[in-house]
Amino acid sequence: MRLMRILPASIVSLILFFLAFPIVVVAIVSFSSATYLTFPPPAFGLRWYEAFFSNPDWLKPTWVSIWVACAVVVLATFLGTLAALGIARLPKALRVVAAGLILSPLIVPGIVVAIGIYYAYSRYGLVGTPIAMVLAHTCLAVPFVVTSVTASLSGIDPRLEQAALSLGATPGATFFQVTLPLIQPGVLVGALFAFITSFDELIVALFISGTGAVTLPRRMWDDLRFQIDPTIAAVSTLTIVLTAALMGAAHFLRKRAEQNRMATSSAAP
Amino acid sequence: MTVAGMNGAGPGPIGRGASVTLSDLEKTYDRTSAAAKAVDGVSLDIRSGEFLTLLGPSGSGKTTTLMMIAGFETPTAGDIAIDGKSVVAMPPYRRNIGMVFQNYALFPHLTVEENVGFPLKQRGVPKAERAKLVAEALELVHLPGYGARYPRQLSGGQQQRVAVARAVVFKPRLLLMDEPLGALDKQLRENLQLEMRRLHADLGITFIYVTHDQEEALTMSDRIAVMNDGKVAQVGSPEDLYDRPDNRFVAGFIGESNFLPAVVRGLEDDVVVAECEGTLIRALCPGRPASGERVTLTTRPERLRFADGTWAGTEPPQNRMSVTVTEAVFAGERCRYMLRAGDGTSIVLKEPSSAAIRRRAVGERAEIAWSVADTILV
Amino acid sequence: MSEVVQPASLALAVSRPKTAPFDWRRAVPLLLAAPLLVYMLVFYALPVAAMLLRSVNDPSWTLANYAILFEDVVFQKTFWITINTSVTVTLGCLILGYPVAMGLVRAKSMAPFILVIILLPFWTSVLVRSYAWMVLLGRHGLVNEALIALGMIERPIRILNTPLATQIAMIHILLPYMILPIANALRQIDPSLIRAASGLGATPFMTFRQVILPLSMSGMAAGTLLTFVLALGFYITPAMVGGPRDITLSMLIAQQVDQLNWAYAATLSAVLLATALAILAMARKLPGVGNAFKTSMR
Ligand SMILES: Nc1ncnc2c1ncn2[C@@H]1O[C@H](COP(=O)(O)OP(=O)(O)O)[C@@H](O)[C@H]1O
Ligand SMILES: [Mg+2]
Numbered sequence: 001m002r003l004m005r006i007l008p009a010s011i012v013s014l015i016l017f018f019l020a021f022p023i024v025v026v027a028i029v030s031f032s033s034a035t036y037l038t039f040p041p042p043a044f045g046l047r048w049y050e051a052f053f054s055n056p057d058w059l060k061p062t063w064v065s066i067w068v069a070c071a072v073v074v075l076a077t078f079l080g081t082l083a084a085l086g087i088a089r090l091p092k093a094l095r096v097v098a099a100g101l102i103l104s105p106l107i108v109p110g111i112v113v114a115i116g117i118y119y120a121y122s123r124y125g126l127v128g129t130p131i132a133m134v135l136a137h138t139c140l141a142v143p144f145v146v147t148s149v150t151a152s153l154s155g156i157d158p159r160l161e162q163a164a165l166s167l168g169a170t171p172g173a174t175f176f177q178v179t180l181p182l183i184q185p186g187v188l189v190g191a192l193f194a195f196i197t198s199f200d201e202l203i204v205a206l207f208i209s210g211t212g213a214v215t216l217p218r219r220m221w222d223d224l225r226f227q228i229d230p231t232i233a234a235v236s237t238l239t240i241v242l243t244a245a246l247m248g249a250a251h252f253l254r255k256r257a258e259q260n261r262m263a264t265s266s267a268a269p
Numbered sequence: 270m271t272v273a274g275m276n277g278a279g280p281g282p283i284g285r286g287a288s289v290t291l292s293d294l295e296k297t298y299d300r301t302s303a304a305a306k307a308v309d310g311v312s313l314d315i316r317s318g319e320f321l322t323l324l325g326p327s328g329s330g331k332t333t334t335l336m337m338i339a340g341f342e343t344p345t346a347g348d349i350a351i352d353g354k355s356v357v358a359m360p361p362y363r364r365n366i367g368m369v370f371q372n373y374a375l376f377p378h379l380t381v382e383e384n385v386g387f388p389l390k391q392r393g394v395p396k397a398e399r400a401k402l403v404a405e406a407l408e409l410v411h412l413p414g415y416g417a418r419y420p421r422q423l424s425g426g427q428q429q430r431v432a433v434a435r436a437v438v439f440k441p442r443l444l445l446m447d448e449p450l451g452a453l454d455k456q457l458r459e460n461l462q463l464e465m466r467r468l469h470a471d472l473g474i475t476f477i478y479v480t481h482d483q484e485e486a487l488t489m490s491d492r493i494a495v496m497n498d499g500k501v502a503q504v505g506s507p508e509d510l511y512d513r514p515d516n517r518f519v520a521g522f523i524g525e526s527n528f529l530p531a532v533v534r535g536l537e538d539d540v541v542v543a544e545c546e547g548t549l550i551r552a553l554c555p556g557r558p559a560s561g562e563r564v565t566l567t568t569r570p571e572r573l574r575f576a577d578g579t580w581a582g583t584e585p586p587q588n589r590m591s592v593t594v595t596e597a598v599f600a601g602e603r604c605r606y607m608l609r610a611g612d613g614t615s616i617v618l619k620e621p622s623s624a625a626i627r628r629r630a631v632g633e634r635a636e637i638a639w640s641v642a643d644t645i646l647v
Numbered sequence: 648m649s650e651v652v653q654p655a656s657l658a659l660a661v662s663r664p665k666t667a668p669f670d671w672r673r674a675v676p677l678l679l680a681a682p683l684l685v686y687m688l689v690f691y692a693l694p695v696a697a698m699l700l701r702s703v704n705d706p707s708w709t710l711a712n713y714a715i716l717f718e719d720v721v722f723q724k725t726f727w728i729t730i731n732t733s734v735t736v737t738l739g740c741l742i743l744g745y746p747v748a749m750g751l752v753r754a755k756s757m758a759p760f761i762l763v764i765i766l767l768p769f770w771t772s773v774l775v776r777s778y779a780w781m782v783l784l785g786r787h788g789l790v791n792e793a794l795i796a797l798g799m800i801e802r803p804i805r806i807l808n809t810p811l812a813t814q815i816a817m818i819h820i821l822l823p824y825m826i827l828p829i830a831n832a833l834r835q836i837d838p839s840l841i842r843a844a845s846g847l848g849a850t851p852f853m854t855f856r857q858v859i860l861p862l863s864m865s866g867m868a869a870g871t872l873l874t875f876v877l878a879l880g881f882y883i884t885p886a887m888v889g890g891p892r893d894i895t896l897s898m899l900i901a902q903q904v905d906q907l908n909w910a911y912a913a914t915l916s917a918v919l920l921a922t923a924l925a926i927l928a929m930a931r932k933l934p935g936v937g938n939a940f941k942t943s944m945r
Contacts, residue, residue, distance in 0.1 A: 008746065008750070009750070011746050012750035012761075015746060015747050015822075016747065016750075016764045016765075018743070018819065019747075019764055019765065019819065019822060020767060022776065022779035022780060022782075022819060023768060023771055023775075023776070023779060025779060025782060026779045026782060029782060037787075039788070039789045039792070079683040079686055082679045082680070082682060083680045083682070083683035085676075085679050086675070086676040086677060086678065086679025086680035086681075087676070087679075087680050088676075089675070089676035090676045090677065098680055098684055101684060101687050101688070101692060102683060102684070102687055104692075105691065107924075107927060108695070108880075108920060108923070109879060109880025109897060109916075109923060110880055111897040111916070112695060112900075112919060113691070113695060115698060115901070115904050116691075116694045116695030116697070116698040116916075117690075117694050118904065119694060119697060119701075120693065120697055120698065121694065135690045136690065136691075138686070139687060139690055139691035142683065142687065196770075200772035200773075200774070203882055206901075207904070217772065217774050220774060220778070221883075224778065224781070224887065232778060233778075233782070236775040236778055236779070239771075239772060240770075240771050240775060243770050243771065244767060244770050244771075247766070
């Protein structure tokens, strides 16, 4: 009887350990003081972080990644939010086609997207430019913005917009004073996803970043071909912390928006 | 350049309410299928300053009618005129009509103050002026001091009052309300019904109120338009509808009614004599039915009495019928009897309860009586 | 002229000139979606389509490139490895994911903690997770050291750069995609059903077999299909931790592009894409999967 209760729990714990352990190991290794990769580290130190922050070969791609991701956030959030607003009101047949096109990067294998983009962009001399990275990453980030904004739009009571119009707000004023503030959490979550999508993206970068727009993942990849030096562990740890923080923020925003919605609708069913 | 809807805002005395004319209004949502019309030829003259209620069962087209007046739905046919001017082509934000939604539709991201100030902001009312008007409006609905709260921090009843304050703060001359009390419990609903009446008297503007609750409609309205299947079944004062229903639907929907099948035997001035269960019954009748025509007579259960009872100083009523008691229920203030007439028609009778009145037993034979004025041919 | 200043596109939504021949309000949603649709066409769909076109028009219109695949040993081996890896990984995810999903749904105070452990790898880039497995599985990596310390082996064995490494790393990466849909399905099972079953004398195992398992089938199907389709397209992980000879379809495609062999790369891409789409099309036929899919994609 006792075994029946402990056995499942220990199995689940083991699998959870399998999930978390590799990431924890990377974090621990990054604080190693050894000059080579070994676990457990003989002593702890920040030398690999110093190595990262003092090496322009690492810092430059980091800045490229950040700038590209920021540009992607602006472009993807703007286009994606507008489109989500439109798609929700399209006739069904058109909506299915539009959603299919916009969401397809989620299922089309990454390599197919990457070489397709490489094939076309190289024709126009875009390969190796940050612009190409922004243009391509926006395509990959947009599905997340559209799904996130669509989800928050579907949670809005259409009577709120009617109420605004009945109170004398023009359609423009209704959008900026009512609709936009209400979908704002969804837009923010979409923007965070867009940032992470671009910041972590590698396959497209492998083909089109060339030498002129080397991003951080691309730099890590190049480095891994030659050595497994713990600097990569430090970089990895930094990106884990950054993405986990952004994802945590997104999660928190979504939860809060959900609670707000429930609080107002429960008082007036 | 003018700002939309500015004319009604600002300080100063409130003008009289708007008059609203609906002419042959029709609405079909789905033109492709042969679906029934949601609103089917509604014509109504709503007078300035009137409290008019649209009453009807769910799906009878009340909300659709209201939405067309507010401008959220376009009529398929017919016209809507406010103060004699057609508004069909006018977008909702220019109509200057106050509206209270069933779930209140308060903006969850704005405070009470910002919610109530919203229509003023749209009209470019300066901040200081806005604060004053908002405070007045909150005073009007007995919610002073709640301005800084968010809607989710208020109870259902309080949210409802905020919605009313927001709908009247810009001094519209017409206020539309779609089942504004539907989500509240009975006690609160009754309090707020009285407050709505008071508000109507204070503001002097036209109210169009939608409800499916006949008691609410009877309590609050100057006039009621009963709707059924997208059509207006009858328009009239609460007394009109209750005492003189035009048709079987209205008689059945408002209050409880007995329906007696009968055959017309003759006419005496504006009273029709009809044969029912072998006895002659006299009924009020606006038309002139032919002799021999099959008709239905209706009468209210509380207007019937046992014929051997007392008649508080008046003449015993003219209409009489012999019945058998089939069921007797004591319900506090009233006794409710199910009776069966000679050939099986059931009749309900409600009698004020009193320890002094003998209660009838099941199976007992009795004679009931009621007055001609309480008998309508429908 | 309108007297009210307002953004043009939104103004169209409500103002309706009485005699307008064309109802502009109908066009507003399309106008809002149009910029993104055009963008996606120009920078994504047309490029991919143009590339895929190379499989049938290089040098002239022909299906020869596809016909060759039937005799192409390299392709067939690669295709088989890809399918084999995807199946293994999907099964591994199903076996490991189901208990975790149940644990997540059953857990009360621990649930947020479990969720974070599931989501943490989910939020970490594929590159970093593949790197983590390089660290763990290398010749002097933790796994080898541990096995030696336990006396199970005498000297380091080769794990990194074998199919096993690819499978382990891919299971690690794809596990959350399996757990979340199953947990979703389990969460929707009415707890009173389980109480009813045990009230009727079913043992916990019988309850699981006859109540929980069938009712979570839609979540399992959704998780399985999602995992499988994603596994088909994996590139970075097999390239980093896999064996030099265990080439997946994605890797073969990349190789061909490096050699500027566009017609062949395009043909392979079309096959990969068609396989993925075929599986998704099948998925939509299964009852309940469509919904489970939608909720888990969020
Ligand atoms: N947006 C809509 N689309 C299609 N049919 C509708 C819509 N709104 C209402 N209807 C239909 O129109 C009829 C009248 O509805 P409504 O006006 O809401 O009635 P009420 O408010 O009296 O309950 C109903 O049959 C309803 O199903
Ligand atoms: Mg209604």
